[in-house]
Amino acid sequence: MLLRLLYLLLFCILPIGPVIALDRAKVERQFQGWLVQEIWPEAKAAGVRRGTFDAAFSGVSLNWKLPDLVPPGSSGTAPRRQRQAEFGAPGRYFNRASVDGAATMGRRMAKRHAAVLARVEQKTGVPGRIILAIWGRESGYGQVAIPHNVFEVLGTKGFMSRRADYFRKELIAALQIAEAGHAPKATMKSSWAGALGQPQFMPTSFLEFAVDGDGDGRADIWRSEADTIASIGGYLARHGWDKTRDWGFEVQVPATVSCALEGPDQGQSIRKWEALGITRSSGRPFPAHERVGKAYLMMPAGTNGPAFLVTPNFSVLKEYNKSDLYALFVGHVGDRIQFGVKDFTGRWGKVDSMLRSDVAAMQRGLEALGHDVGGADGLAGFRTRRSIGRWQEASGRAATCFPSMAMRDVLAH
Structure with missing residues (x-):
């Protein structure tokens, strides 16, 4: 009886590995067929030559390590891989190493690229300090490795992810970038999500916003600092950056002002916020031209952290990344780079441990x-x-x- 049970157990267990391998091999063949039968005609219609297409996918196979994949034949209802199931305290975003490192290196880059930054600021109206802060946040001023083959990433996600249609569109755009010769001769590098180069543009954003900043006829955001700087500045300008306004100000909010007044749809002139008792945390007055401009209350940790009055330019920063904390990080690091400001006056309080x-x-x-x-x-x-x-x-x-x-x-x- 024991021998029979052992036999049945082995019968059930041993085939699992080969079956999984066989399934993946089948899906891989489907992927390669999909590239030829569906993606190539679409790429050709978008102006991509066959040589460019073949070079892009030479040696490319599915990357099964990427998140949110839904292989053909699966139900698509498997639990989504949640990279950070823990609810994050806002203050963690502003850890000492990240803020100080971005500001210190940013000041060096401000000196090294002063001429390019001045030229881009003159053309776009976007302050060099803001461009630098985004560059630092996205790729550590080009020092952070960008490890992935963009065609592997976008090919995999375009073939079998929950947002396949979105990534398929980005895949065609990436092929158009390769066709135009903007990228280095080596494989185009991206993040795990398909974002390209030092500014971390998705391919469709590259086609619309990437700029040749050094005059060589290419927008090489992988190797050219000038192209990176010009592209970030151009992106923010095209999304409505107002050169007459700052991004915002840290403020003190009296207890008589409700935190429920937060949000861009409840904005009003800074002068009206002043009438409610809101003042700058620095103790300095608001600039005269800012007092008549519209701003809204932003309290990323509620009453348990710093408070800000932010201008429409804050919303422009959120066009780069939808997170309030991202936009706040960029504004704050930019101010540290140019003005040498210190930490926020308001302190981040303790947040309950939650999922x-x-x-x-x-x-x-x-x-x-x-x-x-x-x-x-x-x-x-x-x-x-x-x-x-x-x-x-x-x-x-x-x-x-x-x-x-x-x-x-x-x-x-």
């Missing part, structure tokens, strides 16, 4: 009460933060405008 699923449960509870939280995604954007504040005020609680486990326990039921 994103905890925050999502809380968001669903708020939605059930009629609040617009911007979607139950487990992230605390401004709509979620102010919805928390409005719920707290309506229920007689002190408004903090930030998630907590105690709040989750109430709202998730």
Whole structure:
């Protein structure tokens, strides 16, 4: 009996490895067929020559290590790989090493590339310090390795990911970039998501916004610092950067001003915010020309962290990356590079240890009460933060405008 059970166990277990290998081999053949039958005709119609196409995919195979893959024949309902299931405290984004490193290297780059930065600022109106801060955040001023073959990444994702249509479009754009000769002769390098070069442009953004900054006829954002600087500046200018305004100011918010007033749709002139008692944390007055301009309240940790009045240029920074914290990092590091400012005056307070699923449960509870939280995604954007504040005020609680486990326990039921 024992021998029979052992035989059955081996019978069930041993074939698993070969079956998985055979399935992947089958999917690989489907991928190669897809490239020839579907992608090549589309690339040809977009002006890509066969030699360019063949060179791009020479030796390319599926990368099974990429996230959010849905192989052919699967249900597509497998749990999504969540890279950071933990809800992150906003203050972590501004760790000492990241901020100081970006600012210190940025000041060196400001001297090294002063002429190019001045030329791009004159043309686009975007301050050199802002361009430098984005460059530093995206690729460490070109020092961070960009390891992936873009055709492997976009080919894999265009063939079998949850956003296949999006990545297929980016794949065709990447082939057009190769056809135009902008990239180095070596394999085009990208991030795991397909973002290219030192500014980390997706291929469609490259085609629309990449700029030849050194006059050699190519927009080589992999090797050319001048092209990188000009491309970042051009991107922000094309998205509406106002050269007459700053990005924003750290402020002190009195207890009489509700944190639920946060958000771009509740913006008003800085003069009106001053009338409510809001002042600059530095103690200096707001510039006269800024006082008549519109700004909105931004409190990324609610009352448990620094507060800011940000201008429409802050929204332009978010066109580069949708995160409030990203845009704040760029503005702050840029100010450190040019003006030598120190840490924020406001301190990041302690945040409850939570999972994103905890925050999502809380968001669903708020939605059930009629609040617009911007979607139950487990992230605390401004709509979620102010919805928390409005719920707290309506229920007689002190408004903090930030998630907590105690709040989750109430709202998730």
